[in-house]
Every structure is written in structure tokens, then in C-alpha cells.
Amino acid sequence: MIQILPLANIIHEEVSLEDDFNNKFEGWEIIEDEDEHSFIKNSHYWMENKSSNRWMFYHKKLPVTSKENFIIRAEIEILNNKRGYGQYGLVWGFDKAHEKVSKFVVSTESERYTIAKFQKDHQFHEHRFGGKYEKHGFEFNKQFFSIVKLDKYFYFFLNHHDRPVYMTHVSQMPMEGDRFGFYVEPGILIRCDKIVVKRLLTDKNFNGNPWMPLGNDEMPLGSEILRG
Secondary structure, eight states, X not given: OBOOSOOOOEEEXXXXXXXXXXOTTSSOOOEESSSEEEEEETTEEEEEEOOSSOOEEEEEEOXXXXXXXXXXXXXXXXXXXXXXXXXXXXXXXXXXXXXXEEEEEEESSSSEEEEEEEETTSSOEEEEEEEEOOOOTTOTTEEEEEEEEETTEEEEEETTOSSOSEEEEGGGSOOOSSEEEEEEOTTEEEEEEEEEEEEEEEOTTOOOOSBOOBOTTSSBTTGGGGGO
């Protein structure tokens, strides 16, 4: 079998963070004012952007470094969209000043996604890609996201599909800091019931040969990364 992606051989996955939002004191932002409201209730993290023209983000420290391999997984449920348009999803790779931010988001009004590294006021983008994707047929208001950093590449998955919707070299979206979290545009209310971060350890002797031997599950070694 030929693999077209530059896969690595993953030898160990280590959970660095697994938050099911049963504790209000895990470092997520809790805010209530005229522009935004974020809180933890009923094992969910709720985030509402009530502003008219500002994107909001809710973040904490990423428990892995930019030099490590990792995977971020979250399922986000959209509960309200007052404007009928906008984007929501994940952000990562920025510091508290967030001069430059990377985002992986979907549109509320169409089955389209955007992956971008942008300046915080959106005056310019250093890297941007968008496209169409297939929504889960039975989860109309929920969206699964997965960001994988594996050696020299980022991979982006939606809806547990085996194939990433996009991949790019890390040089196109270098991490500027150790923060990560959620992205919400005006008029949108979302919640998340669980977010997971894993550190991935790979075989340093793997030579990148596209012809992959089969493992015990009859899948090419390293191909678990294709499942997001």
C-alpha cells in the first residue's frame, strides 16, 4: 500500500490534558460582561460572543511545546447564531499578547472551513486556506475538530474522517507561543464537553519511506494519524 502523506511511525501517545469541564478551576477563562460570557456548567464550557464586531477567544496554556508532536481534539456544539453567519473553532500557537494567531474554524452558514495564521486585527494573513467539507449526517449542531502536529507538518481533520481536509508544513504556520483554545465570532454561542491534548512520540529511525509495512491490525504503521 502506498501512503501519500509524509507519515511518521507513532510509538506512543501520552495524554497531556483531558478536560471534561467538571471542575471550574482548570484555568479556562470565566467572563461575564456586555461583550462576552463564558462559564462552566453541567460538564460543558459555554462561550458566547455578544459583541457586534470583535472575535473572541478563550484560552489556556498548551501542555506541550512547539518542538513536540501533539494532537488536539475537541467536539464543539453550536447553540445559537444571532447573525446567521460567522465562524467558530480552535486557535493555537500564540502568546498572551496574541499579535499572531493560528485558527482552524468552520462556517455557521455553510459547509466550509478555514485554516489561517493571521494578525490579531485581521489586517493581514501570513497563511490561509479554505475549502468545503462533509458534515456528519446525524450531528447537525456538533463539529469535531482535530489538529495534529507531526514532525514537519500540521494535519487538520473534521468529523472523524480518515483523510485530513488540509495539511501544511510547520514553516507556514509557526507557533508564536504556548496558548490554545476556542475561537468565536460575533453573535455565536458555543459549548464544548471535552477537549483532549496528547503528546505523540515517534520512531526517530523512521526514514519516511512511503511503502509502509503492516501492523498487527493490518493497517500500515503510522496510519492511525489518518483517523485524526
